[in-house]
Amino acid sequence: MTTAKRNLQRLATMGESSEEWKSSTKRETLGSLEIELQRLLKTASPDEVKYWEREFSGFRNLFSRYLRAKAAIDWPKIMPLPENAIKSYDSLTEGDPLTIKDRLSKLVVIKLNGGLGTSMGCKGPKSVIPVRNDLTFLDLTLQQIQFLNWAYGVNVPLVLMNSFNTDDDTAKVLRKYANVQVDVHTFCQSRYPRIDKETLMPVVKDLKDPDLENWNPPGHGNFYESFYNSGLLDKFINEGKEFCFLANIDNLGATVDLNILNFVMTDESGGKVEQPEFVMEVTDKTRADVKGGTLIQYEDRLMLLEIAQVPKDFVDEFKSVSKFRIFNTNNLWAKLSAIKRLVESNAIDLEVIVNPKHLASGLNVIQLETAAGAAIKNFKGACGINVPRSRFLPVKKTSDLLLLMSNLYDIDGGNLTLSALRSFPTTPLVKLGSSFDKVRGDDVLSGGSDIRWMLCYLCAVSLINNPHYSKVTVQSLYF
Numbered sequence: 436m437t438t439a440k441r442n443l444q445r446l447a448t449m450g451e452s453s454e455e456w457k458s459s460t461k462r463e464t465l466g467s468l469e470i471e472l473q474r475l476l477k478t479a480s481p482d483e484v485k486y487w488e489r490e491f492s493g494f495r496n497l498f499s500r501y502l503r504a505k506a507a508i509d510w511p512k513i514m515p516l517p518e519n520a521i522k523s524y525d526s527l528t529e530g531d532p533l534t535i536k537d538r539l540s541k542l543v544v545i546k547l548n549g550g551l552g553t554s555m556g557c558k559g560p561k562s563v564i565p566v567r568n569d570l571t572f573l574d575l576t577l578q579q580i581q582f583l584n585w586a587y588g589v590n591v592p593l594v595l596m597n598s599f600n601t602d603d604d605t606a607k608v609l610r611k612y613a614n615v616q617v618d619v620h621t622f623c624q625s626r627y628p629r630i631d632k633e634t635l636m637p638v639v640k641d642l643k644d645p646d647l648e649n650w651n652p653p654g655h656g657n658f659y660e661s662f663y664n665s666g667l668l669d670k671f672i673n674e675g676k677e678f679c680f681l682a683n684i685d686n687l688g689a690t691v692d693l694n695i696l697n698f699v700m701t702d703e704s705g706g707k708v709e710q711p712e713f714v715m716e717v718t719d720k721t722r723a724d725v726k727g728g729t730l731i732q733y734e735d736r737l738m739l740l741e742i743a744q745v746p747k748d749f750v751d752e753f754k755s756v757s758k759f760r761i762f763n764t765n766n767l768w769a770k771l772s773a774i775k776r777l778v779e780s781n782a783i784d785l786e787v788i789v790n791p792k793h794l795a796s797g798l799n800v801i802q803l804e805t806a807a808g809a810a811i812k813n814f815k816g817a818c819g820i821n822v823p824r825s826r827f828l829p830v831k832k833t834s835d836l837l838l839l840m841s842n843l844y845d846i847d848g849g850n851l852t853l854s855a856l857r858s859f860p861t862t863p864l865v866k867l868g869s870s871f872d873k874v875r876g877d878d879v880l881s882g883g884s885d886i887r888w889m890l891c892y893l894c895a896v897s898l899i900n901n902p903h904y905s906k907v908t909v910q911s912l913y914f
């Protein structure tokens with residue numbers, strides 16, 4: 436009798452729920468996966484065997500957590516956040532001005548640079564899309580750090596976590612920063628096999644097959660392990676660095692904040708309160724914040740809840756701003772020695788997010804991912820800080836980009852601030868028709884811009900400058 440038939444029989448006789456059924460069949464898959472991974476390893480070129488062994492060890496770990504995990508979050512178990520879970524940003528101070536330099540010298544800035552510009556119709560890394568005056572996310576990020584280093588006479592390094600999708604292109608682009616006064620380091624996150632949705636086995640059959648469709652970067656939660664494996668974590672600890680500030684490269688509001696830096700590095704309680712090893716910057720949720728994550732209290736712990744983990748029936752409730760009032764900006768501060776301790780003891784236990792995809796070949800696959808903020812529950816004394824919206828300027832769609840392209844924001848030293856000429860403290864809600872989904876039709880690395888997009892931009896700039904408009908809706912333009 437086949438495994439599937441045996442399971443069917445068990446289901447009929449034991450009256451198992453469909454969730455239990457799914458879990459039990461998944462568990463039986465682990466053995467088959469092991470055989471498949473061993474077979475795949477034999478197809479690796481001899482000089483890459485060690486690399487693949489390490490990647491598969493991480494993948495095996497993630498896959499078995501996926502098999503062990505309960506299928507969905509138990510919605511009624513979500514509790515209101517405890518009172519002290521989220522600190523108010525206004526309660527923080529910069530601390531002693533004479534020691535700011537000392538604190539900055541113990542900081543490392545890390546930007547998550549594994550994402551592509553595909554959602555805005557671009558090939559290549561998202562970070563090389565021009566935002567303003569032909570300056571890209573990467574240019575502006577470097578300007579921000581260079582400005583900080585000049586202002587305080589320090590040398591805060593910038594680390595980029597690339598993925599196999601962005602590593603080569605980023606390396607090419609980085610050459611142009613040879614004269615910039617910022618120490619830039621890069622490392623590449625893991626590369627895990629995409630899984631056939633039906634068989635739950637890796638799609639790839641030969642490790643020499645160059646087709647990148649067979650692989651996925653396993654989410655930014657992979658940061659902790661990959662940073663450790665890169666050797667950079669140890670290097671920075673040995674140099675006396677204490678904290679890292681980690682953020683999405685597509686959030687230009689994620690600059691180094693001296694108040695939060697002082698909060699994580701200074702024990703003002705004289706040892707009475709446990710110092711936070713981890714801080715998540717959250718912000719008041721708006722109706723624009725539909726995709727992403729929020730902090731919840733679950734099974735007596737703080738937990739990041741991502742939209743992908745929300746059962747279908749509760750998605751509207753999750754998106755509402757009444758029950759879930761705050762939003763994870765993904766600006767995270769983590770103590771380097773704590774990352775080392777947790778990785779070495781295999782104690783970073785991130786919820787597995789299952790991301791279904793449909794490949795060009797027609798195959799339905801799943802990719803397993805984790806989110807960096809989910810580690811909040813593993814660090815000691817972790818908390819959230821409710822930061823002003825100016826620290827969260829995400830660019831996920833061309834409509835977000837339009838705001839940053841327009842003169843709604845002033846730029847100084849790579850930092851964006853809302854123009855004083857704007858009569859409202861809020862930004863306009865921009866809705867663009869589908870003809871403006873793409874930044875440009877060609878490769879972002881090769882330059883050249885899309886004329887329709889530029890016209891739309893010019894039109895919107897004039898709307899934004901008019902204080903009577905709080906909404907910009909451009910469905911289509913004819914010319």
Ligand SMILES: Cc1cn([C@H]2C[C@H](O)[C@@H](COP(=O)(O)OP(=O)(O)O[C@H]3O[C@H](CO)[C@@H](O)[C@H](O)[C@H]3O)O2)c(=O)[nH]c1=O
Pocket residue numbers: 547548549550596597598624652653654655682683684685726727728729741762763764765804806807808829
């Ligand atoms: C999946 C993945 C992403 N990235 C990079 C690309 C982006 O710069 C950054 C965020 O990735 P996204 O896939 O866009 O994640 P996003 O949907 O924005 O969600 C994150 O950021 C949101 C705020 O924008 C938070 O509310 C969510 O809790 C958090 O998970 O991380 C990587 O470097 N590696 C990856 O594997």
